[in-house]
Amino acid sequence: SAVISQKPSRDICQRGTSLTIQCQVDSQVTMMFWYRQQPGQSLTLIATANQGSEATYESGFVIDKFPISRPNLTFSTLTVSNMSPEDSSIYLCSVASGTGGTYEQYFGPGTRLTVT
Amino acid sequence: AQSVAQPEDQVNVAEGNPLTVKCTYSVSGNPYLFWYVQYPNRGLQFLLKYITGDNLVKGSYGFEAEFNKSQTSFHLKKPSALVSDSALYFCAVRDGALSNTGKLIFGQGTTLQVKP
Structure with a gap:
């Protein structure tokens, strides 16, 4: 399985600012x-990012x-641009591992964002 | 449209007893089914998947899951629970008929509490 790291692991940001999360x-x-x-919710897909093409965003993003x-x-x-308190969440990077359509996904440790 | 239901918000079991975490799904094509576990302040860890073949799938940490097509279920099981199994468990489904373009859809999660 792939080893995935994310930076930062957590951050507290002021509303109106932007934060860039890295996934390696x-x-x-x-x-x-x-x-x-x-908080207390399941995972929601924001977008799929394949190398060499534009990211594909899900409804609502x-x-x-x-x-x-x-x-x-x-x-x-x-x-995450022009942040508001509603953007407070854990953001997770994930990668597909395996061939064809039978791949499984592995996840990074997440970035815990708090917007004040 | 795809969907996953985890009917129990929380499951409580005593250490050493068998555990079951329930999951039912809805998908138009072939169900590719997955279980993940999330420990506090950690990312998701892949436990096991069902793609095709034997209905009983074995995974990490002694967990297994049984695919039941007629009941559209994919319940997670373990013969003997450990206190260290206490965590948040997510069931997920992807439509295999969509191959690489299928999205992984998650259930709401079930908190497993194993008491000594």
Whole structure:
């Protein structure tokens, strides 16, 4: 399985500011995903970020609010822009491991964001 | 549309007793089913998956899950619970008919509490 690290592990930010979260993988992966886990809730997919193409956003998430970069096969960033307290969540990076459509996903440790 | 239901918010078992965490799913095509565990302040850890074949799937830490197509269920089981199994468990499904474009959809999670 891939080893995934995220930076920062946690942060406290003021409303109106932006935070960029980094995701680093120890092997080359094609498919990467960004999820949000609001307090006491399940995981919600924000976007799929495949290297060499624009990120695909899920309903309710837009590029202006959550811009994503995917410069190579081992790295991605998610920016949370113009933050409000409603953005307080854990943000998780995930990668697909395996061939074809039978892959499983592995997750990073998450970034715990608190917006004040 | 895909969906996953975990009917129990919390499951309490005594150490040494068998445990079951329930999951039912709905998907249009072939169900690819997964279980993940989340320990406090940690990311999700992959436990096991069902793609095809034997309905009983074995995974990490002594966990197993049984796929039941007629009941559209994928319950997680362990013959003898440990206090260290106490954590938040997520069931997830992906539509296998969509191959690489399918999204992983998570249930709401079930907190497992194992008491000594």
